[in-house]
Amino acid sequence: EIVLTQSPGTLSLSPGERATLSCRASQSVRSSYLVWYQQKPGQAPRLLIYGASSRATGIPDRFSGSGSGTDFTLTISRLEPEDFAVYYCQQYGSSPPTFGQGTKVEIK
Amino acid sequence: EVQLLESGGGLVQPGGSLRLSCAASGFTFSSYAMSWVRQAPGKGLEWVSTISGSGGSTYYADSVKGRFTISRDNSKNTLYMQMNSLRAEDTAVYYCAKGSDFGVVIIGSYFDYWGQGTLVTVSS
Numbered sequence: 001e002i003v004l005t006q007s008p009g010t011l012s013l014s015p016g017e018r019a020t021l022s023c024r025a026s027q028s029v030r031s032s033y034l035v036w037y038q039q040k041p042g043q044a045p046r047l048l049i050y051g052a053s054s055r056a057t058g059i060p061d062r063f064s065g066s067g068s069g070t071d072f073t074l075t076i077s078r079l080e081p082e083d084f085a086v087y088y089c090q091q092y093g094s095s096p097p098t099f100g101q102g103t104k105v106e107i108k
Numbered sequence: 109e110v111q112l113l114e115s116g117g118g119l120v121q122p123g124g125s126l127r128l129s130c131a132a133s134g135f136t137f138s139s140y141a142m143s144w145v146r147q148a149p150g151k152g153l154e155w156v157s158t159i160s161g162s163g164g165s166t167y168y169a170d171s172v173k174g175r176f177t178i179s180r181d182n183s184k185n186t187l188y189m190q191m192n193s194l195r196a197e198d199t200a201v202y203y204c205a206k207g208s209d210f211g212v213v214i215i216g217s218y219f220d221y222w223g224q225g226t227l228v229t230v231s232s
Binding site: 031035037043046050056090096099100101 | 224
């Protein structure tokens, strides 16, 4: 199975700053079949990005995804207060689908 | 509006059984694969199982294979998970999630909508 490793584990930033989250796969992810989810405490995950770079419906354009092969990035251009959360990447290009361990974006 | 509502969680002793349900609305249920994803307390997300739209194909994580059975009733727009021989390590919030693409089951289909989850606690 494909192992996804997210870094850093925790990102401490201030509102208005730029956040760059990394997701590295143990083998190439087919067709850039990679998504990013946001999860806040006590809530279900929310889809942000699919196909590595396409924003889901209703997702602000401050969120962007990039990458291919084994290296993927989620960028939040200017952090808003509501963006402080845990972010997970997930690949759906091979079975079983697998998730990264998450990156927590916390207020500095 | 897509809605997924899980139920059936609770406290169960090790070795016991539980049946989770997920009532779906707002989309053509039978056209989409459905999945269960779990999250142990304070931990990350783990895919558990997926079933095709027709119910004819099922997939399981190795950690639950032989103990859990996923099924669906398309006439009731409801997804199920029968969980037997439960272990302490099965303690988690269980989410049902909708597959993104019409007719696609595992490869090429991500989870575009999630329920709010139901907590399963396995403890004596």
